[in-house]
Amino acid sequence: MALFFAYLSVVAALASGLAALAVDKSPGLGRFAHWLLRRWPKLQVRAAGVFSEAHYAEFHRNSLFVLLGISGVSAVLAGGGALFGGAVTTDTLPLGLPWLNWHIRFDALSGFFYLLIGLVLIAVSLYGPGYVREFEHGRHPLSVLGLFTGLFVAGMELVLLADDTFFFVIAWELMSVSSYFLVAFQHEHASNRRAAFLYLLMAVIGAMAIILAFGVLAGFSGGLTFDHFRTVKLTPVWASVAFVLALFGFGMKAGLVPLHAWLPEAHPVAPSHISALMSGVMLKVAVYGFIRFTFDLLDQVLWQWGGLVLVIGAASTLLGVLYAMMQHDIKRLLAYHSVENIGIIFIGLGLSLIYISEGQQQLGALALVAALLHSLNHALFKSLLFLGAGTIIHQTHEQNIEHLGGLIHRMPKLAVVFLIGTLSIAALPPFNGFVSEWLTFQAALQASGIGGGVLRSMVPTSASVLALAGALTATCFVKLYGVVFLGLPRTRRAATCHESVHRGMLAGPAWLAGLCVLLGVFPTPMIESLNVVTGQLLGVTLPGASALGWLWLTPVAPEVASYSASLVLVGILLTGWVCYQLLYRRGGLEARRADPWDCGFGGLNARMQYTATAFSMPIRRIFEPVFDVEETIEEKKSGPGNFQNTGLHYQLRVSDLAWPYLYAPVARVVTWLSRWVSRIQTGNIRTYIAYSFFTLLILLWGIS
Amino acid sequence: MAWLLALLQTLLFIASAPLLAGWLKKVKCRLQNRRAPSLFQPYRDLRKLWRKEPIVAHPASWIFKAAPYIVLSTTVLAASIVPLIAVNLPTAKIADVVVLIGFFALGRFFLALAGMDIGTAFGGMGSSREMTVSALAEPAMLMAVFTLAMSASTTNLSVAMNYVLHTGLVLRPSFVFAMLGMMLVAVAETGRIPVDNPTTHLELTMIHEAMILEYSGRYLGMIEWASQIKLMLYGVLIVNIFFPWGIAQNFSPEALGFGALALTLKLAALTVVLGLSEVLFAKMRIFRVQEFLSFAYLLSLLGMLSHIILEVRH
CATH class of the missing domain: 1.20.5 (Single alpha-helices involved in coiled-coils or other helix-helix interfaces)
Incomplete structure (x- = not known):
């Protein structure tokens, strides 16, 4: 049953792509419908109305996203079925090479990532109809966008289904190439073309590494299906070669430091709902590939691999957030945060590899669960933030946060939804980002059992890097939210914008925000269901995760650590309510509105606010060595002897060290x-x- | 019964926090040869603030009004999970020490947003500096906490204190380093000299005060109270984690009374140390704070390493 829904999801995504080609075929479709419904005159009239010039565009647009929505819902059903049912289904399709049909395998790991794709896809399909309307009369045909969106989604889902190398690589390339056309969608800007080319180049190099990694396994096993790979025994050297190639290939797609530089170029230039899919979902498919290769296909795990992944993960986490701090383009900032979050996921995976190589399967399962949960959480809040950013750009036509401000008064509903996203990504309790970071900390704290002293001190140090990155993320999102939504509007566009008219553009992010809160407050059921994944991959589960009941999260044992997000939420609300009752309702005076404090000079205006550049200046100065900073001040002077300053020009350019x-x-x-x-x-x-x-x-x- | 006791302990905690602030003031005045206000002056200040009419700036949104409630309730919740005069209370299970740091972060996040809400330079400056300082303090704090957590193999505060109680008085180098690191972090996080000066209102030097410059009336009262509770929280964490002796292990009246007395003495002594350091040191430039905090991180890291190298049995 799960497999049926998985196929349905792929077919619906492909259908959505094909339906996009019918963008200006309304006369033909109208005649076809007329002929088809010739027996039912009443329906004929209806159909004629739908295919008339006036209604066709909207009908067509909606039908594309309805099909994507069907794909999303069936992906959720398929994923849920595989996760909660716990069955592994296999199948072969009569496609592909004559001697190698496409092998399909749908287990709990694929199911989990299917669930992740489906949840985001539902939000995108709600959001899309309102968002793409502006492309309809633009110079870019909607058919291209729709076709490649469908292919892109289908490609990602097929990667999750693949159980042989040939099919896996075809699905992987389908995903990469179709997303290239989405990145290059607005190709009139030279910078977009450059970003798209870079993206394609990196995808090709990454794919080469992945094919070589599979090649090592294929060479020793004599077959191309994953079942052959699972049984093959490799020498440690060849296993390490395969592992490093896989880490390079999948890590490049996932955006690990130092290979990350293409990611903040490519993700922001796509239309916003595609950015949400790319950052939220496609990076997770790369994580899936890495997990599938390392935890499932390779027969052994060496501790050096875990150490390498841990170091790369920690570096990505820290550098990702530091570079994000310096961005002023709202979508570039979010893209750099994807680098950071992928780093957090890889810290979890590195810990898991270290524990498994030390023979502590239980702790390995804990770290793997933390990484998987963070993948899901990141997909939810990052897609939410990208969709929210898309709405802001759609409504104000400003991408630079220095030109925004005060949007909380203009778009109050979006402000609440976006706030939930920022609280989640900043890993604050009781939201979902906190749960997975907390689990990662718990996994890191069990390092006493590791053999080597170097490794044992490396693990807590990486946890402190995670703590620093978490606090810097909070700083970065105070900057983003404070500059975009709070304060005074900095430009006329920001002052005159309003909430989006299309309801779906709010409903999509709101759906994700609801999931963020739900997973933050009740994380235990999700973690219980992840036990099926670790059970299938590692053969162990976390038996103590719900030892105190479903309200409590006790990953190792109740006396080691426990966290009850729902009680935390109740506690905060209750205390806040008591304070409100005591201090305000019982005779507290009503607040009076007045002008803010202006030091007695008067005339505060929007240009006197703190800017985003100023906000992040202390961080830039403290972490100066990791940035490539170019700061120039030009003074214009005039008068006799150039004594009079008539103008000052300040220019600041901060860029990524990975380029030079x-x-x-x-x-x-x-x-x-x-x-x-x-x-x-x-x-x-x-x-x-x-x-x-x-x-x-x-x-x-x-x-x- | 245990839940009721936990609630009473939380109430005691938040009610006695202003008293600690009064005592600190007394110590400092004494050291500076000034006449000190009464010990109960902070209570009078709070009462005055709660009764006054609050003034809210025109550009403020709901975040500005909601932030004090969120700050106060997260701080109270944090106080409820820290064992004050008795261990083994059920509230300690709700959240461990990592979540405790998360509570502080949540309150600070909203306070920083409120600073940006008015759209003046002071608010933004304060928010930026506060977030920067706390971002640098966080790894040092977690490293110190991890040293404890790895020794006791738990992050639950109550269980960890029990562990320290039962191992007896042994000199652990890791704990000494972790305690020093944590004290430096506490100074930074609660905004005391030399990182920040809570009594200054000179615009260019203030951090925390710049952020809350626009608050008045009951909103200011809540924020002041929350920062008094936070100061006491750090004090209680330091004395109860590193010197837990005297804390009540059962709920008999004698044990509780003795626990309260022991805690009062320990906190009073710690406050004298804080007062001394406030009098002896001058406030640092803002770009010296990173060095101060990297030193704190270094101490905590030394604590962690000495735990791993010296104290773990292979």
């Missing part, structure tokens, strides 16, 4: 190599004939 230290050198080496190779290409036809002649000669010599 990794990407640019690699690009230089590649250019140099191609120059060198191109020396044999003279452009002279006689030289080419000579090449062919000598090649033939050598080949003939070889044969004879």
Whole structure:
């Protein structure tokens, strides 16, 4: 049954993509419907109304997203079925190579990621109809957007279903290439084309590493299906080669430092609901690939792998949040936070690998559950934030947060929904981001049982990096929320905008916000269901997770650590209510409105507010070595002897160190190599004939 | 019975927090050769603030009005999970020490948002500085807490205190380092000299006060009370984690009375140390605070390493 819904989800996504091609086919479709319904005149009239010029555009747009919504709901059903049913279903499709049909396997791990895709997809399908309306009369056809969205979603779902290398790589490339067209959708800007090219390049390099990693396994097992891989025994050296290639390939797609630089270029330039899918969901498919490869296919785990993943994860976490701090483009800021959150997920995975290699399967399961839960949580709140950012850009046409301000008065409902997203990503109790970070901390705290002293001190240190990153995330989102929603409007556009007219554009983010609160307050059922995943992958579960009942979360044992988010929420609400009753309702005076304190000078205006640049300046100064800062001050002077300052121009550019230290050198080496190779290409036809002649000669010599 | 006792302990906690602030003031005045106000002056100040008409600036949104309630209730909730005069109370189970840090973060998040809400330079400046300082303090705090948590193999405060009680008085280098680190963090987090000066209202030097500059009346009263509770929370954490002796382990009246007496003495002594340091040191420049906090982190890290290297049995 779960597999049926999984197929239905893929088919609905593909159907949505194909339906997008019918964007301006209303006369033809109208005639077809007329012919089809010739027996029922009443319905004929209805159909004629739907396919009339006036209604067709809306009908078409809605039908695309209804199909995506069906895909989302069936993905949730499929995922739920696999997670709660606990059954593993396999299948073969009569497609693919003659001797290798497409193998399908749907287990709890695939089901969990299906659930994740489905939940976000439902929000996107609610959000989409209102959002894409502005593209309808633009220069970009809606059909391209719709077609590649459908293919993209179907590609991600097929990756989760694949059980042989051939099918996996085809699905992976379908996902990568279709998302390239989505990144390049608004291709009139040169920067967007550049970002899309970079994205494609990185996807190709990553895919090469993944194919090579599978190649190592295939070479030793003699088959291409994952079942062959599960039984093969590798030497530690070859297993490490396969692991490093997989970490490189999947890590590149997931955006791990130092390979992350394409991510903040590519994700923000896509339309916002696609950014939500890319940041929220596609990165998780890369995480899925890594988990599938390392925990399921490889037969052994070495502690060095865990240490490597832990270090890379911690570096991504810290650098991601520091670079995010310096961004002023709302979507770039969110994209850098994806790097940070992927880092948190990989810290969890690294801990899990370390514990498993030490033979402590139970703790390995705990860390894996923390990583999986954070994947889900990140998908929810990051998609929420991207959709919210999309609404802000849609309503104000401003992407730079320095031009916004005071939106809480103009868009009160969106402000509440967005606030829930920021509280979740800042890992504050009792929201969902906190639960998974808390679990990661709990996993890190069990490090006393690890053998080596270096590893044992590395684990708590990485936890303190996580703490620093968590606090910096809170700082960053105080900046974002404070500058965008609070204070005074900084431009006229920000002062005159209003809440979106389309209800779905609020309903999509609100659905995700509801899930964030629900998973934050009642995390235990979700963690219980993740036991099925760890049971299938590692053979162990967390028996004590709900030892005190479903209100309490006790990951290891009740006396070691316990957390009850629902009681925390009740406590906060109750105390707040008591204070409100005692201090205000019982004779407290009504607040009086007055002008803010202006030091007695008067005339405060919006330009005197603290800006986002000023807000993040202390962090920039304290962590200066990790940024590439270029700060210039030009003074304009005039008058005799240039004594009078008539103007000042201040310019600040903060960029990523990955460009000058990794990407640019690699690009230089590649250019140099191609120059060198191109020396044999003279452009002279006689030289080419000579090449062919000598090649033939050598080949003939070889044969004879 | 146990839940009722926990509620009473929380009420005692929040009711006695202003008294601690009064005592600190007394100590400082004494050291500076000034005449001190009465011990109960903070209560009078709070009562005065609650009765006054609050003034709210025009651009303020609901966040500005809601923030004091959220700050106060998270602080009260934090107070309810920290064992004050007795261990083994049921509220300690609701949240462990990591969640406790989360409570502080939640309150601070809303206070910083409220600082940005009015749209003046002071509010934003205060928010930015407060968030920066706390971001740097957080890893040091967690590292100190982790040292304790790894020794006791629990993050539950009540169980951890029990563990320290039962192992007896042994000199653990890790605890000494962790305690020093935690004291430095406490100074930064509660906004005391040398990181911040709670009594200054000079615009360019204040951190916490800049953020709450626009508050008045009962809103200010709530924030003041919350910061008094927070000061006491850090004090109780330090004395009860590192010197838990005297705390009541059963709920008999004698044990509770003795616990209260022991706690009062310990806190009074700790406050004298804080008062001394406030009198002896001058406030630092804002960009010196990072060095102060990296030193705190270093101490906590040393605590962790000495635990791992010296104290874990292989």
